[in-house]
Amino acid sequence: MSATVLHRPGDSPVHRLPPEVKVVGAFAAVLCVVATPREAFWAFGLHLVVLLAVWAVVRVPLGWYARRALIEVPFVLLAFVLPFTGGAPRTDVLGVSVSVDGALAGWNILAKGTLGVLVSLTLAATTHPRDLVVGLQRLRAPRLLTTIASLMLRYAEVIAAEARRMRTARVCRGHDPRFLWQAAATARGIGVLFLRSYERGERVHLAMLARGWTGAMPVPPSPGAGPWRWLAGVTPALVTALVCGTALWTT
Structure with a gap:
């Protein structure tokens, strides 16, 4: 959820x-x-x-x-x-x-x-x-915590969409996740998803550094x-x- x-x-x-x-x-x-x-x-x-x-x-x-x-x-x-x-x-x-x-x-x-x-x-x-x-951020929470939470919210839907595409590809190739003996294939899919997410995170981090990332998310102005x-x-x-x-x- x-x-x-x-x-x-x-x-x-x-x-x-x-x-x-x-x-x-x-x-x-x-x-x-x-x-x-x-x-x-x-x-x-x-x-x-x-x-x-x-x-x-x-x-x-x-x-x-x-x-x-x-x-x-x-x-x-x-x-x-x-x-x-x-x-x-x-x-x-x-x-x-x-x-x-x-x-x-x-x-x-x-x-x-x-x-x-x-x-x-x-x-x-x-x-x-x-x-x-x-x-x-306005309550002066630790910067690392707010940065991780912000990036997690931004890319949670991206990872979920990637998982849905991988599941569709497995089903098109005859995979049926309802059967217990296909649990190994599901576990391998989770491992692949982890690797893809890790690689995506590295690419995103390099792109952020190239655009002048300073290590903190900007705080919107507030009166x-x-x-x-x-x-x-x-x-x-x-x-x-x-x-x-x-x-x-x-x-």
Whole structure:
């Protein structure tokens, strides 16, 4: 699933926020969710209410989030296994013996993992991948990190198109990837794709050096987000931090 597929163009107030504001808001919200004590069940409900309020402004269908949140299914399965594999103390739930610590650990994974995934999906849905890189540059992220991310976004579709052409060529020559005994041919194709990608990367790097590459991607000029846009963008994160602080104080 590419980052471009996750983006949903729109004209909501969240879409129009500067990317650096959304990156800081999402990062702070996830940190507050992770810091919330697992015993504070009410706090996670309030975190979800804050997220639903943001979704109401974003106007992205709930089904869109639900389909893409399936990426956390392995962690959900782990969360459901822990109550049965944990140690003492144990209690009976509907006639089934479950571990108290295992149940809390499973709830912790399920609640925090789900909210983290949903916050990340909200950021991806409202921010184009190129804008995410620009936001990281404005936040003074490491130059090497932003350069790698920018080049990856630029050439991910190129590599995917190359893989599709190679697969079409194999199918035209009688290759059927549905059969297990043709896995060796598929593995060789992946190796060839890696070599082609490596060679393409070298050619692109030489071309960039020939055109005066200095080692850093240019940052588009920006007038700055302004205090009011910063306040509007981080308000959900501030509410999440207030809920987290209250939960830490009362637990």
